[in-house]
Amino acid sequence: SQTIHQWPATLVQPVGSPLSLECTVEGTSNPNLYWYRQAAGRGLQLLFYSVGIGQISSEVPQNLSASRPQDRQFILSSKKLLLSDSGFYLCAWKSPRLAGGSTDTQYFGPGTRLTVL
Amino acid sequence: QKEVEQDPGPLSVPEGAIVSLNCTYSNSAFQYFMWYRQYSRKGPELLMYTYSSGNKEDGRFTAQVDKSSKYISLFIRDSQPSDSATYLCAPPESPWATPRRAGGTSYGKLTFGQGTILTVHP
Numbered sequence: 717s718q719t720i721h722q723w724p725a726t727l728v729q730p731v732g733s734p735l736s737l738e739c740t741v742e743g744t745s746n747p748n749l750y751w752y753r754q755a756a757g758r759g760l761q762l763l764f765y766s767v768g769i770g771q772i773s774s775e776v777p778q779n780l781s782a783s784r785p786q787d788r789q790f791i792l793s794s795k796k797l798l799l800s801d802s803g804f805y806l807c808a809w810k811s812p813r814l815a816g817g818s819t820d821t822q823y824f825g826p827g828t829r830l831t832v833l
Numbered sequence: 834q835k836e837v838e839q840d841p842g843p844l845s846v847p848e849g850a851i852v853s854l855n856c857t858y859s860n861s862a863f864q865y866f867m868w869y870r871q872y873s874r875k876g877p878e879l880l881m882y883t884y885s886s887g888n889k890e891d892g893r894f895t896a897q898v899d900k901s902s903k904y905i906s907l908f909i910r911d912s913q914p915s916d917s918a919t920y921l922c923a924p925p926e927s928p929w930a931t932p933r934r935a936g937g938t939s940y941g942k943l944t945f946g947q948g949t950i951l952t953v954h955p
Binding site: 748766822 | 839874877925941946947
């Protein structure tokens with residue numbers, strides 16, 4: 717079975733400090749991978765997605781970057797955090813197969829709660 | 834106009850009530866729709882999905898799509914305190930949307946609504 721891990725679970729960082737959040741997936745190959753941010757009381761905002769190693773697409777201009785150094789590893793980074801980067805960060809994976817029905821299901825990790833002070 | 838809109842609530846109902854959660858969407862290319870449930874401080878999980886117009890039932894949950902008015906509903910019968918969560922509607926990108934992955938697969942992007950916070954009290 718497939719599992720998705722995120723760490724750390726909780727993070728408190730000062731403004732201007734760097735950030736590195738990690739997501740790994742087990743039990744599947746060549747998944748599509750996604751990073752979302754969820755601000756308090758808000759919906760999920762897609763930040764980045766990746767369809768393969770080294771292939772990153774950015775959905776919104778921002779202070780963050782993403783990398784996929786291995787097939788099942790997805791990293792979210794920042795060189796200098798802003799207060800507005802606070803939120804709940806979620807990683808998700810999806811089967812790369814043809815779209816439609818259950819193949820479009822995204823499976824989410826447990827999330828990282830980031831507070832920037 | 835946002836592609837998917839939901840009333841954020843919060844919605845508070847007594848146990849046993851029938852709950853109606855709604856989404857409107859603007860993109861006619863959306864071909865089917867997913868409902869995700871998110872418990873507090875957890876990642877969302879798929880609740881159910883439904884194609885085209887009509888109803889789909891799964892236990893106490895019924896998903897309804899009205900493509901003519903671009904309106905999606907999720908009904909919960911005999912609501913329970915364990916149903917207390919945020920409910921998000923999410924139509925996937927059309928499999929015929931461009932650009933597409935080589936080999937005919939899709940990027941599988943979802944467009945999430947804001948989510949409706951539901952509390953079912955005993």
